[in-house]
Amino acid sequence: xxxxxxxxxxxxxxxxxxxxxxxxxxxxxxxxxxxxxxxxxxxxxxxxxxxxxxxxxxxxxxxxxxxxxxxxxxxxxxxxxxxxxxxxxxxxxxxxxxxxxxxxxxxxxxxxxxxxxxxxxxxxxxxxxxxxxxxxxxxxxxxxxxxxxxxxxxxxxxxxxxxxxxxxxxxxxxxxxxxxxxxxxxxxxxxxxxxxxxxxxxxxxxxxxxxxxxxxxxxxxxxxxxxxxxxx
Numbered sequence: 001x002x003x004x005x006x007x008x009x010x011x012x013x014x015x016x017x018x019x020x021x022x023x024x025x026x027x028x029x030x031x032x033x034x035x036x037x038x039x040x041x042x043x044x045x046x047x048x049x050x051x052x053x054x055x056x057x058x059x060x061x062x063x064x065x066x067x068x069x070x071x072x073x074x075x076x077x078x079x080x081x082x083x084x085x086x087x088x089x090x091x092x093x094x095x096x097x098x099x100x101x102x103x104x105x106x107x108x109x110x111x112x113x114x115x116x117x118x119x120x121x122x123x124x125x126x127x128x129x130x131x132x133x134x135x136x137x138x139x140x141x142x143x144x145x146x147x148x149x150x151x152x153x154x155x156x157x158x159x160x161x162x163x164x165x166x167x168x169x170x171x172x173x174x175x176x177x178x179x180x181x182x183x184x185x186x187x188x189x190x191x192x193x194x195x196x197x198x199x200x201x202x203x204x205x206x207x208x209x210x211x212x213x214x215x216x217x218x219x220x221x222x223x224x225x226x227x228x229x230x231x232x
Contacts, residue, residue: 006136009143021051021059029068029079030167036081040069066160068167082168084220090168091213094161098142098209099202101149101158102189106198109148114194117144121190124183134179135169141186145193145205165212172219182211 008023025045028034045056060077063069070080082090105113120140123129129137142162146155185208192201 006140009140009147017051017055018058018062021045021049021055022062024049025059025063026068026163029063030163030170032167032170034079036079036171038079040077040079042077067164082164082171087168087213087216087220090161090164091209091216094158094165094209095206095213097154097158097161099206101151101154102145102193102201102205103198104151104154105145105148106193106196106201108150109145109193111194113144113148114190117141117186117190117193120144121183121186131179132174134183135166138179138183138186139166141183141189145189148193165216168216169212172223173215182208185211 025034025040034040040060042053042056042060045051045060046053049056060069064071064077067080070078072078120137124134124137139162142158146158149155185204189201189204189208192204
């Protein structure tokens with residue numbers, strides 16, 4: 001279990017109690033504290049988060065729009081699952097938008113942002129960090145790129161898509177993944193960003209996202225094939 005706590009990146013801190021509730025609830029869904037199919041009861045959420053009815057409801061509505069939560073009339077509110085046929089849509093969207101954001105970042109990013117990314121990558125050498133910590137540092141590198149793109153609509157969209165990918169990691173890869181290689185790829189990405197090489201950074205980021213997609217697909221395929229193998 002990760003003990004690494006990273007504050008929100010400057011310029012993307014929660015702006016309201018509803019934002020605070022959204023971030024907290026989404027984190028619990030991503031980390032499987034609330035697993036797919038779990039019932040979400042508003043009163044229990046209010047008590048656990050110590051927040052009022054309005055921010056909780058606003059957060060749940062936002063989570064519903066982003067497909068983290070499903071409402072079934074007369075039955076209640078549930079944590080959404082991720083269907084296998086949705087994996088392609090998730091990663092084909094990231095494969096388009098992440099390289100585009102990186103191209104913009106190569107043009108618009110600042111030396112201070114790349115220094116921040118370099119400092120983040122330096123933390124990955126700590127032998128005490130586990131794979132979940134490494135994933136948090138991977139996410140921070142992506143956040144720096146999103147911020148450097150200068151496009152808040154891209155940032156918000158990629159933030160949501162990354163969270164869905166993060167949830168897939170917890171569902172299928174947390175026990176077997178090695179995040180070291182994925183994080184190492186950011187060193188080459190950082191060099192391309194410092195060189196303002198949009199073509200190179202877009203290619204590197206696309207490869208980075210596709211590598212994660214390949215791991216997830218392999219894990220899902222193995223999970224689905226296992227019962228059939230046992231029955232054979």
